[in-house]
Amino acid sequence: xxxxxxxxxxxxxxxxxxxxxNCSFTDSAIYNLQWFRQDPGKGLTSLLLIQSSQREQxxxxxxxxxxxxxxxxxxxxxxxxxxxxxxxxxxxLSGGYQKVTFGTGTxxxxxx
Amino acid sequence: xxxxxxxxxxxxxxxxKKLTVTCSQNMNHEYMSWYRQDPGLGLRQIYxxxxxxVTDKGDVPEGYKVSRKEKRNFPLILESPxxxxxxxxxxxxxxxxxxxxxxxxxxxxxx
Numbered sequence: 001x002x003x004x005x006x007x008x009x010x011x012x013x014x015x016x017x018x019x020x021x022n023c024s025f026t027d028s029a030i031y032n033l034q035w036f037r038q039d040p041g042k043g044l045t046s047l048l049l050i051q052s053s054q055r056e057q058x059x060x061x062x063x064x065x066x067x068x069x070x071x072x073x074x075x076x077x078x079x080x081x082x083x084x085x086x087x088x089x090x091x092x093l094s095g096g097y098q099k100v101t102f103g104t105g106t107x108x109x110x111x112x
Numbered sequence: 113x114x115x116x117x118x119x120x121x122x123x124x125x126x127x128x129k130k131l132t133v134t135c136s137q138n139m140n141h142e143y144m145s146w147y148r149q150d151p152g153l154g155l156r157q158i159y160x161x162x163x164x165x166v167t168d169k170g171d172v173p174e175g176y177k178v179s180r181k182e183k184r185n186f187p188l189i190l191e192s193p194x195x196x197x198x199x200x201x202x203x204x205x206x207x208x209x210x211x212x213x214x215x216x217x218x219x220x221x222x223x
Contacts, residue, residue, distance in 0.1 A: 034212055042217075043202065049211040089155070091212065098162065099170065100145060100204075100212065104154040 006103035023090035118215035135203030144186035
């Protein structure tokens with residue numbers, strides 16, 4: 001059974017700092033990995049999708065990497081802003097393109 | 113606009129009263145799925161569907177039913193809701209190679 005872990009569970013940083021969020025998964029036979037952000041009481045906003053054949057994806061200040069062999073993905077946020085404050089979730093699609101398993105998230109607070 | 117639409121957004125009901133949460137997508141996606149989100153437990157998959165008339169259990173299917181009679185719709189049915197099904201529910205869809213698209217969520221309270 002796929003298990004997805006996100007560390008740290010919470011993170012507080014001053015504005016402008018670069019930061020890295022981590023996502024680990026136990027079964028490397030994945031189809032893709034997706035990063036989301038969720039604001040309190042809101043839905044999920046897709047940030048980046050990395051296919052299993054890819055090593056990284058970039059969108060603006062965000063960069064996500066994938067290392068299937070080690071079961072890890074990182075989300076790099078450059079020059080953090082207060083508007084980046086949210087919970088960040090990673091999700092892995094595996095099990096024959098059927099099962100989606102989420103990590104429990106990293107709650108980020110960027111202090112002005 | 114490409115979207116996944118869930119209804120209702122908020123629902124308060126009583127134990128044992130059957131309810132249905134609807135989910136519809138306009139992207140012609142083959143795959144649709146339901147999740148519940150609970151504090152400390154994160155998002156967990158309830159059921160998923162690979163295509164019309166093809167459904168399977170996720171990690172927490174007990175107490176739920178689904179059907180996929182049309183490609184665009186994937187309703188979640190609670191035949192006899194109980195208080196432990198109070199949660200935030202999300203529907204999502206995807207097609208091969210595309211991101212998972214989520215609906216805005218349904219907050220269900222069972223008293």
